[in-house]
Amino acid sequence: MVDCIIIGSGFAGISAALTLQANGKSFQIFGTKNLSSKIEKAERIHNYPALADISGKDLCAALSSQLEKANIEITQERVSGVYELKEKFGVATQEGSYYESKTVIFACGVESVKQIDGETDFVGRGVSYCATCDGFLYKNKTIAVLCTTKRLEHEIAHLAHFAAKIYLIPMYKNVEVDFSNVEILQKMPAKIVGEKRVEKLSFVDKTSENGVKELPVDGVFVLRESIAPSILMNGLQTDGAHIEVSRNTETNIKGCFAAGDITGRPYQYAKAAGEGNVAAHAVTAYLSALKAVTV
Amino acid sequence: MVDCIIIGSGFAGISAALTLQANGKSFQIFGTKNLSSKIEKAERIHNYPALADISGKDLCAALSSQLEKANIEITQERVSGVYELKEKFGVATQEGSYYESKTVIFACGVESVKQIDGETDFVGRGVSYCATCDGFLYKNKTIAVLCTTKRLEHEIAHLAHFAAKIYLIPMYKNVEVDFSNVEILQKMPAKIVGEKRVEKLSFVDKTSENGVKELPVDGVFVLRESIAPSILMNGLQTDGAHIEVSRNTETNIKGCFAAGDITGRPYQYAKAAGEGNVAAHAVTAYLSALKAVTV
Numbered sequence: 001m002v003d004c005i006i007i008g009s010g011f012a013g014i015s016a017a018l019t020l021q022a023n024g025k026s027f028q029i030f031g032t033k034n035l036s037s038k039i040e041k042a043e044r045i046h047n048y049p050a051l052a053d054i055s056g057k058d059l060c061a062a063l064s065s066q067l068e069k070a071n072i073e074i075t076q077e078r079v080s081g082v083y084e085l086k087e088k089f090g091v092a093t094q095e096g097s098y099y100e101s102k103t104v105i106f107a108c109g110v111e112s113v114k115q116i117d118g119e120t121d122f123v124g125r126g127v128s129y130c131a132t133c134d135g136f137l138y139k140n141k142t143i144a145v146l147c148t149t150k151r152l153e154h155e156i157a158h159l160a161h162f163a164a165k166i167y168l169i170p171m172y173k174n175v176e177v178d179f180s181n182v183e184i185l186q187k188m189p190a191k192i193v194g195e196k197r198v199e200k201l202s203f204v205d206k207t208s209e210n211g212v213k214e215l216p217v218d219g220v221f222v223l224r225e226s227i228a229p230s231i232l233m234n235g236l237q238t239d240g241a242h243i244e245v246s247r248n249t250e251t252n253i254k255g256c257f258a259a260g261d262i263t264g265r266p267y268q269y270a271k272a273a274g275e276g277n278v279a280a281h282a283v284t285a286y287l288s289a290l291k292a293v294t295v
Numbered sequence: 296m297v298d299c300i301i302i303g304s305g306f307a308g309i310s311a312a313l314t315l316q317a318n319g320k321s322f323q324i325f326g327t328k329n330l331s332s333k334i335e336k337a338e339r340i341h342n343y344p345a346l347a348d349i350s351g352k353d354l355c356a357a358l359s360s361q362l363e364k365a366n367i368e369i370t371q372e373r374v375s376g377v378y379e380l381k382e383k384f385g386v387a388t389q390e391g392s393y394y395e396s397k398t399v400i401f402a403c404g405v406e407s408v409k410q411i412d413g414e415t416d417f418v419g420r421g422v423s424y425c426a427t428c429d430g431f432l433y434k435n436k437t438i439a440v441l442c443t444t445k446r447l448e449h450e451i452a453h454l455a456h457f458a459a460k461i462y463l464i465p466m467y468k469n470v471e472v473d474f475s476n477v478e479i480l481q482k483m484p485a486k487i488v489g490e491k492r493v494e495k496l497s498f499v500d501k502t503s504e505n506g507v508k509e510l511p512v513d514g515v516f517v518l519r520e521s522i523a524p525s526i527l528m529n530g531l532q533t534d535g536a537h538i539e540v541s542r543n544t545e546t547n548i549k550g551c552f553a554a555g556d557i558t559g560r561p562y563q564y565a566k567a568a569g570e571g572n573v574a575a576h577a578v579t580a581y582l583s584a585l586k587a588v589t590v
Contacts, residue, residue: 011344014344015342015344015565018341018342018343018344019342019563019565021341021342022341022342046313046316046317046365047310047313047314047316047317047572048313048345048568049306049309049310049313049358049361049564049568049571050343050346050349050354050357050358050361051345051346051357051361052357052360052361052364052365053364054345059345062345062346062347063344063345065347066344066345066346066347069347069348070341070347245542246542247540247541247542265576266572266573266576268314268572268573268576269344270310270314270565270568270569270571270572271569271572271573272569273343273344273565273568273569274565274566274567274568274569274570274572274573275569276344276565277342277561277563277565277566277569278561278566278569281560281561281563
């Protein structure tokens, strides 16, 4: 079992990893090979101390090479759940693996994609974030799939294999999906509606009598790069899209920390790097205290 | 009047300056040309994101060149006092200048030099931090000078011009002071003693009867690179050597912020850069609110 699992490979996560390594702690960092689509897409960064006017691509390359030199490898799996156990945490991934660690740092960033009205209300009752985990539950059923990025388009194939009918609502350009049972809708739903479970998607429609058009579905898959922490982990205190933390990056759950954009504005690289550093030190202090109690 | 005065040219101060510039705010940054003796002396830094294994000297050079590119000039004066005025601040320097700003960011670092017992009790009553400000007050008197760095050795000449007798206690090697009225003591005092004003310095001395040796003096000059913020500014809430701040870097005084080592551990570059960034954003938000009220 590692000392710490870091969720996210942006500035906060990398900063935490480098400092945990400096502090002699073992860790596993989850993310993507390209590290952060936010950094990658940034045109030029003017205010990151000691790197004048650097492009997002060059910054990503610098971070990648630093990780390589430090022998830090990114685990390229998407976290699907974080579970608080006795003095440790369990982390499950959408790829079907399970890991354990003494502490967790959420450094997963803030997705700029807004949640759909009703989305969180129906998690586990018709709303799913993981095609490979839950796809089989919708055999011969009708589902809607909100896909936020082309990178997750391959998951639609998996769903198309099970479902009778899929309404695909893509939130990106150049859709390349071609299945006879997939119908593409170029309109965002306003709401997910149902009683006990998801029953339909509701759209604004000015041509209809009540201004609303409804689409009956058995389930809704929301395919995002990352899942909101409040959904990943039960009981984690959040304030809207952000995890609430102390100045020391502690969340309300002991042994669980958060750093970077996910803790709130400003959404800046220096701030994220700083918080990742602080989180790594907080983890180190927490582990020392844990050891002192155990011994 | 500038929007912000930044006190300190280490990572926190530079980060704040770069971000204030990005936010279109005017500012003045006080510090030294070599930016930070802490960074300068660092052997290698392993955990600053995007700059793998860099030496302190190279890091300083990178920061200097970034400031030059951004047309940011450091005001090379040492701040001797910060005064809270009506919706603005006054900043006096040991070089005798006076500046005003709408906000202040303390980014002055933490000097690792311990204060002498009794030091803060006698500030303005025999303890001084500024040779050029207060030297003339000790004409024909006996004073002690605690000098923490060779860089401030030149101030001793100024004091030797006025005082009848100087006990110089240097806290560095290779002392190059040669005045007939300056006697060098290679021992740290334990305490500054007096009733209403400074009367003597007390040293531990095992050879004497009561274990103490006392040296009568009229005043004590403590020459440090920077003065503790609690002495610089009346009413600033501190916790030992650190300024107390909110997660947003606000101090207890409105319009006054703090970032970097001065806000507490970890003493790390990434943390300092992060807080400088957050402070700049907090200043920007504060100025907007100020404007909204004024208009």
